[in-house]
Amino acid sequence: MKTIAFVTYPGLTALDLVGPxxxxxxxxxxxxxxxxxxxVGEHTDPMPSDNAALRVAASHTFEEVPDPFAVVVPGGMVSTIEAMSDEKLLAYLRRAGETAETLASVCTGSLVLGAAGLLEDREATTHWAFLDLLEAFGAKPVAKRWVADGRAFTAAGVAAGIDAALHLVATLAGEDVARQVQFGIEYDPQPPFGPLNWEDAPRDMWQAWRATTLKEGTADAPELARRLGVTSA
Structure with a gap:
């Protein structure tokens, strides 16, 4: 039996987890x-997501699923940066990474994979506002909706996790199965305002948000702050 383990930690973005x-x-x-x-999680008690109205709970502890076939790490904001120095979480990912055939992430979840040392010399992506930070962990940032490099499957921001997951289904079970899954969830994106024009991205707002997120998330982790270039000023 090949176990696909979705990793939880406090403050994750719910769609990063639930979509894939x-x-x-x-x-x-x-x-x-x-x-x-x-x-999977450190425990099975309900824990907060990044939405105050929603809590999530793992079905199994890390100890109960030590050697999954695949791991999927969701992202988030401040809590995800904090998770990058969570030694229990990182230890689980490192152990799983010794044998797992697939290492997947959504949004800033790839930074957690990177912090665990699992993306070195691999192409990877994450939310566009945090993409360059992958270099701090030896990864090769790629500005794509999803990236597959060997056993690493990384998706860009939030909704991109559905795209990457469909590609992963096709890789594991074939394109026919992936198409049936796509029909099953009626995944046919038609956003009301059309596709994104990246020239109009609110970069100034996101850069300010990123700076605050990194500073708050590394407040108690000086080594991580150093690697990410976070200053105390």
Whole structure:
């Protein structure tokens, strides 16, 4: 049985977790003797997401799923930066990384994979406002919606996790299964304001938000702050 483990930690972005979970969980229906999905965490008590109205709970502890076939790490803002120095989380990812055939992330979750030393010399992506930070962990930042480099599957910001997960389903079970999953969730994006024009991205606002996020998230982790170039001023 190949276990796909979705990693939780306090303050994660819910869609980073639930979007890919909704895409990958059908593998257990199409291939019930081959795949199962679980949600893992330090404990199974409800924990906050980045939305005050929503809490999430893992189905299993780290100890119960020590050697998953695949791990998927969601992202977030300040809490994700804090997770980059969470030694229990990093230790779990390092152990899983010794044998896992797939290392996946959504949004800033790739920074957590990077902090665990699992993206060295690999192309990877993350939310556009944090993309350059991947270099601090030996990764090669790529400005794409999702990137596959060997066993590493990384997605850009939030909604991109659905795209990357569909590609991962196709990799694991074939394109026909991935298309059936896409029909099942009616994934046919037609945003009301059309595709994004990246020349209009609110970079000034996001740079200010990024600076605050990094400073708050590394407040108690001086080594991480140094690697990310965070100043106390």
């Amino acid at each position: 979970l909704q895409v990958l969980d059908p593998l257990s229906a199409f291939r019930p003797d081959e795949y199962r999905t679980v949600v």
